[in-house]
Amino acid sequence: MFREYNFFWTTMELCDWDQEGDDDKVLKPVIEYLSKQEDYIIFEFDDLMSELLYHLDTEKLAEQCRKVDPLMNDDSFLYSRCVALINGPDYYKKVKQGNKKSVWDMEFESLLYVPEKAWALKHQSSAEEYPHISSLSYETGSNKKVDNK
Template sequence: MKRQFYFQDDRSNKFWTIELVGNESITTHGRVGATPRQTRKQFATAEDARLGIEKQIAAKVKKGYVQGIAPEYAKPDWTSMAMSDEVFWRIISLFNWKKTGEDDAVIEPAVEALAEMSVDDIKRFEDILTEKLHALDTEAHAREIGEEAYQFDRYFSPDWFLYVRCVVVANGPSLYESVLADPTEMPKDIEFESLLTVASTAFERKTGQDFDHVPELSYESFRNQAGWPNSEKT
């Protein structure tokens, strides 16, 4: 019997089916409404095929696929939304990591969505981003970023620490909350500076003007005094 699954989020409306025919699994997948792509895989026995299918299903469910027929899909109407913590994370989730290595392309879906929102919402996005980066600006987190980790007796790059903190936020609320609670989970030796340009690019695209909004907090390193109680730089 063919089993059907779907996945929907703010930028995806996809389906995936799988069927056991003898010793062979047959899958189809693609965007809802598009021509499906088919994959066939042979197994040594029917039991091996059954186990292989269950493994594939488990992997899809882990990624967020739901069994059943996809309900009608409504593309998000960003113009009708007000910026909030929830909407902030929805915007972040639009990053296209298939374009990793091309940072402008990674952030483009988020910039496009944010530019549809109001000027005040764009500014609020920047405020929320700043708040989250500020919260990660602690000595404990700075000591866990890999080769460039903070130590008293050697040079430390405040900019690099900021860009590593950007990686945490760019990867969504689950990682953010985990790292905020446990600094040892900080990403190592990786940066995503382009996160800092999302609001300014969206604002400039919407208005044709430079983005001069200054949040109350600062995301620059050493600005969170509570996170650096023993530092002379705060």
């Protein structure tokens, strides 16, 4: 297995931004690319995505989100963290540092389903049969670390 964030970011560069406004169409080239890979590559993509989202699950960023969106809940915070990933590594770093407050009024939930959709397409089966669970959870509140550097 390889642990290289560049794989995640270069895969995300396949997004079709001409389809902006339809998240599924934006992600279609990513799903198609991953579906042609070995299962362990799809699972690695899932693990990298989960890890990146996990590192954005901090009290500092949740509080920042709450200031922008007083109705923030666990899901809206998660879906906004997905925006940080869909916009590339530089944007992600700025969000992680707390320098992109505009991220908290946007969402990109569809990103969460890319690995299972790619696996299902590859195996011509249901995404519900996806056999992998990442070791880190991206769900809001999973990252209990006190130091959020």
